[in-house]
Amino acid sequence: MTRDHQDSRRESPQNSSPAERLLFGGLGAGLIALSLRQRGGMGVVLGTGGALLLAGAAMGQGLGETLTRVRRTEDDHIKVQKAVTIGLDAGELYTFWRDFENLPRFMDHLESVKVQGEGGQRSHWVAKAPAGTSVEWDAEITADEPGRRIAWRSLEGATVPNEGEVEFRPAPGDRGTEIHVSLTYRPPGGTLGATVARLLGEDPDVQIGQDLRRLKRLLEVGHVPTTEGQSSGRKGPMKAEAKMYDNRRTS
Amino acid sequence: MKAVVWQGVNRMGVETVPDPQILQPTDAIVRVTKTAICGSDLHLMDGYVPSMVHGDIVGHEFMGEVVEVGAEVRKVKVGDRVIVPFPIACGKCWYCQKGLTSLCDNSNPNPGLAEKFWGYSPAGLYGYSHITGGYAGGQAQFARTVYADANLYKVPEGLTDEQVLFLTDILPTGYMGAEHCNIHGGDVVAVFGCGPVGLFGIASAFLLGAERVIAIDRFPERLEMARSYGAETINYEEENVFERLREMTGGRGPDSVMDAVGLEAQAHGFLGVADAVKQTTRVLESDRPHALRAAIMACRKGGTVSVPGVYGGLADKIPVGAFMNKGLTMRTGQTHVHRYLDTLTGHIQRGEIDPTRIITHRLSLEEAPHAYEIFKHKHDGCIKCVLDPWADPKDHAPVK
Ligand SMILES: [Zn+2]
Numbered sequence A: 001m002t003r004d005h006q007d008s009r010r011e012s013p014q015n016s017s018p019a020e021r022l023l024f025g026g027l028g029a030g031l032i033a034l035s036l037r038q039r040g041g042m043g044v045v046l047g048t049g050g051a052l053l054l055a056g057a058a059m060g061q062g063l064g065e066t067l068t069r070v071r072r073t074e075d076d077h078i079k080v081q082k083a084v085t086i087g088l089d090a091g092e093l094y095t096f097w098r099d100f101e102n103l104p105r106f107m108d109h110l111e112s113v114k115v116q117g118e119g120g121q122r123s124h125w126v127a128k129a130p131a132g133t134s135v136e137w138d139a140e141i142t143a144d145e146p147g148r149r150i151a152w153r154s155l156e157g158a159t160v161p162n163e164g165e166v167e168f169r170p171a172p173g174d175r176g177t178e179i180h181v182s183l184t185y186r187p188p189g190g191t192l193g194a195t196v197a198r199l200l201g202e203d204p205d206v207q208i209g210q211d212l213r214r215l216k217r218l219l220e221v222g223h224v225p226t227t228e229g230q231s232s233g234r235k236g237p238m239k240a241e242a243k244m245y246d247n248r249r250t251s
Numbered sequence B: 001m002k003a004v005v006w007q008g009v010n011r012m013g014v015e016t017v018p019d020p021q022i023l024q025p026t027d028a029i030v031r032v033t034k035t036a037i038c039g040s041d042l043h044l045m046d047g048y049v050p051s052m053v054h055g056d057i058v059g060h061e062f063m064g065e066v067v068e069v070g071a072e073v074r075k076v077k078v079g080d081r082v083i084v085p086f087p088i089a090c091g092k093c094w095y096c097q098k099g100l101t102s103l104c105d106n107s108n109p110n111p112g113l114a115e116k117f118w119g120y121s122p123a124g125l126y127g128y129s130h131i132t133g134g135y136a137g138g139q140a141q142f143a144r145t146v147y148a149d150a151n152l153y154k155v156p157e158g159l160t161d162e163q164v165l166f167l168t169d170i171l172p173t174g175y176m177g178a179e180h181c182n183i184h185g186g187d188v189v190a191v192f193g194c195g196p197v198g199l200f201g202i203a204s205a206f207l208l209g210a211e212r213v214i215a216i217d218r219f220p221e222r223l224e225m226a227r228s229y230g231a232e233t234i235n236y237e238e239e240n241v242f243e244r245l246r247e248m249t250g251g252r253g254p255d256s257v258m259d260a261v262g263l264e265a266q267a268h269g270f271l272g273v274a275d276a277v278k279q280t281t282r283v284l285e286s287d288r289p290h291a292l293r294a295a296i297m298a299c300r301k302g303g304t305v306s307v308p309g310v311y312g313g314l315a316d317k318i319p320v321g322a323f324m325n326k327g328l329t330m331r332t333g334q335t336h337v338h339r340y341l342d343t344l345t346g347h348i349q350r351g352e353i354d355p356t357r358i359i360t361h362r363l364s365l366e367e368a369p370h371a372y373e374i375f376k377h378k379h380d381g382c383i384k385c386v387l388d389p390w391a392d393p394k395d396h397a398p399v400k
């Protein structure tokens, strides 16, 4: 797949063929109709499945795309680009980010980053992996424009070669600064292998989005809000089983 | 402590639960002295708001006395008597600083969930499902409140609990609904729904300079209350609302129309039945938008539709042709409670608005399930229930 083609797919949600949409849409409607005649759990399952297919068809998303959602570049790299606006000026944000040891404070998959040597050009990164294991690599800064931009890349020998770039752009009006982040991971063997999934969760896009939101909250408010540990009527074993009631079978 | 807990669709119960604790240094614990049941609590009870979890403490209209503050709380002190606005402001983000507190960027701990439903996440709300943060609510003896300095509003001396309790939600909601009507001198405003928000919408429309307000409902006691606030009324079960509004406004239509009903509107005829079926199955439609349709159709050309009524998800057959061809403006949103508090407290202090008039029932917290029942079914002339978390349950005849 060419890069151009890839990009147009990325921007438009209408990325499944008309035939595909018609097929899944029809299937979805059929399942919903069927579910209305069923009682109990089966009806719910059919209805939910139907509605998901229908919604997918309406949004123009193919099933494969909906299920995996991991994006590849033409040479099978994973590239994630995300932006967030934070109500601080670019200088403050640059200073915070330039100290890479701050990154694990908001990047969930990182366990630690240690800056090494004079000028902090090199750093040692440790990322979390399942079952208490971790992945480590060394990285170096490849571009450093105070108040504007930082770029870095992993050094030879990294299990998952990766590079990153962050740009700080003044936002219009009194909105603060836009942070534009771009991360690229090159999983070994040219496959989307487990390694990256391990690093970034099932959906790197979502993961990085959450990381940036955590950064915003950390810097604007001082901490990330939580309801962990608040009182409720959930007790004992029910606590673990507690499920969200979801009436959202339309979306 | 005792608290009202969501136990599943149509099941609100009173349970003994652990007392709340300070979880973050900007928290404060409030001993709740008065709390109320809101119309939007009924949407939770009926299961039209997704992402409730069995055991969630509900309630987003509450006030009380601060009994504990976190290490970083500066402005609020133990012993302060406060109201707690239902949307949670962080006080620091762009939206909070612009006074758009119900759109706070930072206070919802589950923004990803909200983004799936709505594109972007609004503020966290107390006692109002996990899509808006999953914060435990205030229909309880104590409540954890967050970002205390940015949210807790100190009650001025000389005002009773009942005079200020509705500043947490429905009074500013009615006021913002009226403000969204964009009222100019001589304007006629129609208000669909004479529940608490509609009633405060009527009172606010007059405060903001409306010449006439026409209120629409079907319950005689609510219409009576609307008249006591100065409105003319239409009972939609007895008259054709569209024709009557047209006639009452010299054929022009009301300059602004407020939908103070929201997602569980009653409607007759084919569309009404279709909505009810679709919403009940929750497969095709989550909201029953009859009042919104009627508001769009009834509004005069070039007029304004204001929607303080709560909608949750997807609605069907909105007359967008009428909306476009008549050149209407629509304004809506969860209420930016914080920005109205000084103004409305002033109106209360000067006697220009008496929020206590809408209270029809005063019950103990233990009686909450009963209160939900009579409020939902409008039994016993119920317009607004206030609960006292520390009162003994009174004897009352069970409603069956
Ligand atoms: Zn409310």
Ligand SMILES: [Zn+2]
Pocket (backbone or CB within 6 Å): B089, B090, B091, B092, B093, B094, B095, B096, B097, B103, B104, B105, B106, B107
């Ligand atoms: Zn905020």
